Amino acid sequence: MIKVEGTVKAVREQVKAWKKEGLSVGFVPTMGYLHEGHESLIKRAVKENDRVVVSIFVNPMQFGPTEDLASYPRDLEADKKLCDNAGANLIFHPEPEEMYDGGFCSFVDMNGLTNALCGLSRPVHFRGVCTVVNKLFNIVAPDKAYFGEKDAQQLAVIKRMVKDLNMDIEIVGCPIIREADGLAKSSRNTYLNAEERTAGLILSKSIFLGKKMVEDGERDAAKVKAAMVDLINTEPMANIDYVEIVDVNTMKNIDEIKGEILCAIAVGINGKARLIDNFMMTV
Ligand code: AMP
Numbered sequence: 366m367i368k369v370e371g372t373v374k375a376v377r378e379q380v381k382a383w384k385k386e387g388l389s390v391g392f393v394p395t396m397g398y399l400h401e402g403h404e405s406l407i408k409r410a411v412k413e414n415d416r417v418v419v420s421i422f423v424n425p426m427q428f429g430p431t432e433d434l435a436s437y438p439r440d441l442e443a444d445k446k447l448c449d450n451a452g453a454n455l456i457f458h459p460e461p462e463e464m465y466d467g468g469f470c471s472f473v474d475m476n477g478l479t480n481a482l483c484g485l486s487r488p489v490h491f492r493g494v495c496t497v498v499n500k501l502f503n504i505v506a507p508d509k510a511y512f513g514e515k516d517a518q519q520l521a522v523i524k525r526m527v528k529d530l531n532m533d534i535e536i537v538g539c540p541i542i543r544e545a546d547g548l549a550k551s552s553r554n555t556y557l558n559a560e561e562r563t564a565g566l567i568l569s570k571s572i573f574l575g576k577k578m579v580e581d582g583e584r585d586a587a588k589v590k591a592a593m594v595d596l597i598n599t600e601p602m603a604n605i606d607y608v609e610i611v612d613v614n615t616m617k618n619i620d621e622i623k624g625e626i627l628c629a630i631a632v633g634i635n636g637k638a639r640l641i642d643n644f645m646m647t648v
Pocket of ligand 1: 394395396397401402403405406511512513514515516539540541542543549550551552
């Protein structure tokens, strides 16, 4: 069974030993409760690197005070099996104290890409993400790191951070993995009962509608957004946080759909879960 390490020291020693042998290292950061979305990242990393490290860490710093840190689902035994079967070589699973000792006071933050979409309703989120990913990169020192397009703003933020801070790591974006009925796979789907899960399908339905409109030639962002909002509002359990179309490189709203665009949505379902979905396109 795959090895699980809880200390920075043990991970560093293992990675150093691999590098001494000339092996390349891929890295997949996660919060655990792994599903086929995570698995696709791990398998891609296994294909493209000699050794693969998966981190499982529910990072307190990226949760706001009223968010779901305490209830976030956890299942290390199932995660170990998934990582093992996917061909990963090591899990880094630290306790919060290993990552943040009592004197911790340094942060990585960003001014720009984070003042939009999820950054507006989750003001401390991306500072927590940038800080922990920076720490994990310093601990694992990977050649390549894998992130899902499911969290499109996060992917853009990480790419920008790596560029701005001259980190010698290649960031690889991987496509969204969905359930057969369209729902984007997410650890947070587990918060929903059967009826709420059905209501959650309104996210992917509106994403598919918006995508089709753009594919069919619609270039007016307001029209696409309005159609998506109208569709989401037909679902009584749905509560829209945002429906936006932005330039993927700046996260700024656009009126005319052209260039590299991201259409992203966040919708609460029955007050139980806040789900996100998106499509990206080059027009
Ligand atoms: P999380 O454990 O939710 O922090 O996610 C860890 C990584 O898995 C992030 O890079 C996510 O974007 C990615 N991920 C989560 N769900 C999916 C999905 N349905 N398809 C592709 N990637 C995903």
